[in-house]
Amino acid sequence: MSGIPYLEDVLPEDVVVITLKEAAQRMGVPITRIEQMVRDRDLIAFKRKRVPVVPEVFVEDEGRVLKGLPATITLLRDGGYTEEEIVRWLFTDDDTLPGSPIAALHGNRGKEVTRRAQAMAM
Template identity: 55%
Template sequence: MTNNCFSVFTLTMEWLTLPDVADRLGVPITRVRQMVRDRKLLAVRSEGVLRVPVEFIQDGALLKGLPGLLTVLSDAGFTDEESMDWLFRDDPTLPGTPVRALAENRGREVKRRAQALAF
């Protein structure tokens, strides 16, 4: 990743290309690109290729609560990079990372924290 906020994550995260995401979701690549444009799915560019963290796909679907959470973060003024950083940064009040809490079906807690960022 070219952005400094990803330096910690690039070594520890598994990334999917958009065609890989399309395969895992069982949808056309055009639909995945539309999800990224509509900010229902977050992708970052690395070496000229858009990539999505594997954690965003769970059981053949987008991680439950992710699209709504991305909207909340965007409304709070977060850039894509800041949103990605926030999602994967440890939060001792959860505990763990917001993305892990989403995967554990604790989306309400995560959304409440994200909404508090807007104020």
């Protein structure tokens, strides 16, 4: 099996993160499933203080990956964005949304995030 691609931590320290084990527990799946999602690039993980983590907001309360997140990641990656750029974009405030794209995904405004990601990927 290939190694798990972890990014460098590009987010501010105040962004709450959870370990891959905690993500697996919340989702009710084995940790190997979370690791496979990272390998498949459906989920982006990074190391914070040498511990593999994902932003807590990537996992919904219902125990699944945030709706629209994998599609947004794929859309931007196919448009030439690096995973670091994708993560930064997701957490950067945009006055026209308002808020960040990740907040918009949580606020049930996924279609607007998709439109913006499509425009950026062109």
